[in-house]
Amino acid sequence: MKNRFGKYKGIIFLLILSSGMLDAQVLRDTATFNLIKRGVNHIYNHEFDKASLVYEKLKADYPDHPINYLFRGMTTYWQYFPLIPSSPEVPKFEKDLFTCIDLCEKKRATSEEAEYVLADLGARGLLLLYYADNDLSMNVFSLASKTYQLVMKALDYTGSHIDFFFFTGLYKYYREAYPESHPVYKPFAILFPKGDKVKGLKELKQAARYSLFMKAEANTFLTGIYISFENNYPAALAYSKTLNDQYPRNNQFLSAYVKNLLLMKQYDEAERILNQNRNPENFYFQFQTNIFKGILYEKKNRNRQLAEAYYKASIKQAATIGDFANEYLAYSYFGLSRIMKERDEIKLSKSYYKKAMDLAAFKNVNFND
Numbered sequence: 001m002k003n004r005f006g007k008y009k010g011i012i013f014l015l016i017l018s019s020g021m022l023d024a025q026v027l028r029d030t031a032t033f034n035l036i037k038r039g040v041n042h043i044y045n046h047e048f049d050k051a052s053l054v055y056e057k058l059k060a061d062y063p064d065h066p067i068n069y070l071f072r073g074m075t076t077y078w079q080y081f082p083l084i085p086s087s088p089e090v091p092k093f094e095k096d097l098f099t100c101i102d103l104c105e106k107k108r109a110t111s112e113e114a115e116y117v118l119a120d121l122g123a124r125g126l127l128l129l130y131y132a133d134n135d136l137s138m139n140v141f142s143l144a145s146k147t148y149q150l151v152m153k154a155l156d157y158t159g160s161h162i163d164f165f166f167f168t169g170l171y172k173y174y175r176e177a178y179p180e181s182h183p184v185y186k187p188f189a190i191l192f193p194k195g196d197k198v199k200g201l202k203e204l205k206q207a208a209r210y211s212l213f214m215k216a217e218a219n220t221f222l223t224g225i226y227i228s229f230e231n232n233y234p235a236a237l238a239y240s241k242t243l244n245d246q247y248p249r250n251n252q253f254l255s256a257y258v259k260n261l262l263l264m265k266q267y268d269e270a271e272r273i274l275n276q277n278r279n280p281e282n283f284y285f286q287f288q289t290n291i292f293k294g295i296l297y298e299k300k301n302r303n304r305q306l307a308e309a310y311y312k313a314s315i316k317q318a319a320t321i322g323d324f325a326n327e328y329l330a331y332s333y334f335g336l337s338r339i340m341k342e343r344d345e346i347k348l349s350k351s352y353y354k355k356a357m358d359l360a361a362f363k364n365v366n367f368n369d
Contacts, residue, residue: 032061037212039071044216046249046278048079066107066119069100073126081252082284082324083130093130097123121150121167135323148192162206166214169203170221172196177229181362201225208239219243223256228362233263249278251285258292262367267300284321290314291331295367304339311335330359334366 039054055075059068073096080089104120124147131139175195179186204225208218219239226236240260243253254277261270274292277285294310297303311332318325318332333356340349357363 032058036067036071040074040216041247043071043075043078044250044253045247046078046251048075051075064103066100066103066116066123069096069103070119070122070126073097073100073123077126077130078250081282082133082321084322084324085134085136090130094127097127117150117153118163118167121147124150133324152193163211163214165203166207166211166218169200169205169207169218171200173200173204173225176200177225181229208242216243216247220253220256223260227260227263228365231364233260236260237264244273248276251277251281254278255285255288255292262292262295262299263365265299267296271296271300283317284324287314287317287321287325288328290317291328291335294332294335298335298339299367304342307335308339311339326359327361330356331367333359334368338368 035054035057039051039058042048042051042054051071052075055068055071058065058071062068073093076089076093076096077083080087083090083093100123101120104116104123107116124143128140128143128147130136131143172195175189175192176197179189201222204218204222207214208222209215211218219242222239223236223243226232226239230236237257237260240253240257243250244257247253254273258270258274261267261273270292274289274296277289281289290310291314294307294314297310298307314332315329318329333352337349337352337356340346340352356366360366
């Protein structure tokens with residue numbers, strides 16, 4: 001019952017997730033600094049051959065540096081997305097990120113502590129994202145406490161680099177927004193310093209516009225915040241469109257943009273963008289595509305029979321994806337509930353609706369309107 005903004009974000013909504021920073025030694029090296037920027041863009045744009053060349057150059061110039069392991073972990077995460085517990089790449093992914101964490105912890109209390117804190121947070125953030133998306137709660141708990149302490153350190157460093165605003169902005173927003181939308185966590189939230197949703201959004205927007213490394217993360221979270229918490233789909237569209245425009249080979253960014261368009265009932269544009277997907281399509285994107293096609297057939301073409309077929313096809317596909325599929329799987333059950341209601345199959349409609357509500361972390365994002 002979770003997604004990137006789902007069930008276990010209730011446990012880690014205070015723990016800011018990111019993917020990558022580096023230490024001052026590298027920051028002072030302009031050529032390497034620009035190389036890493038290009039490499040990160042290659043990863044997000046699914047240009048993994050080019051990203052591999054960047055990794056080899058980094059490893060040659062800075063052997064055993066934490067950024068190498070973080071960069072490779074990030075590459076694994078996107079190249080084999082979605083990582084699920086049965087993925088063969090998981091052991092390598094975890095080993096790289098824990099190695100990064102271990103190396104960073106040995107560099108505490110140095111003049112370059114801020115940068116090592118960020119590298120450490122980057123590795124922990126990717127691990128937490130993987131664990132939370134796959135319902136691995138014990139792994140989440142084991143990382144949560146130390147990660148929160150590092151987030152608190154990040155609050156001290158916002159003046160040194162614009163990328164810090166990603167961390168602080170997300171903390172300030174989630175600290176207030178999550179317990180508001182999930183009241184069960186209000187007693188838990190009072191244990192932590194108060195946030196500020198307005199300031200949090202402002203800082204995230206600064207990161208989305210100006211940061212060197214955190215632009216994609218900031219745009220991703222702003223898309224999710226405006227959809228899931230604010231229910232402001234036009235505001236989300238600015239960020240989902242930016243991701244799709246900047247990284248046209250990334251089908252997951254395309255998927256987020258299509259979802260946003262469908263929520264705004266811009267069906268023709270959603271269909272046009274969906275048809276721009278890039279090969280190879282992984283199984284998870286095919287699963288998402290079946291749901292999008294179901295929504296288009298139901299809402300645009302008024303072909304309930306084909307819509308039902310696509311929704312049911314996605315449910316069969318979800319069985320091989322596990323908990324990672326729950327966010328989108330809920331949309332299929334919401335769709336089937338609507339179709340059954342139109343057929344006056346009320347009992348079946350209610351059954352599908354219950355399944356959808358059990359899976360959905362944000363009940364209002366359902367395409368019911």
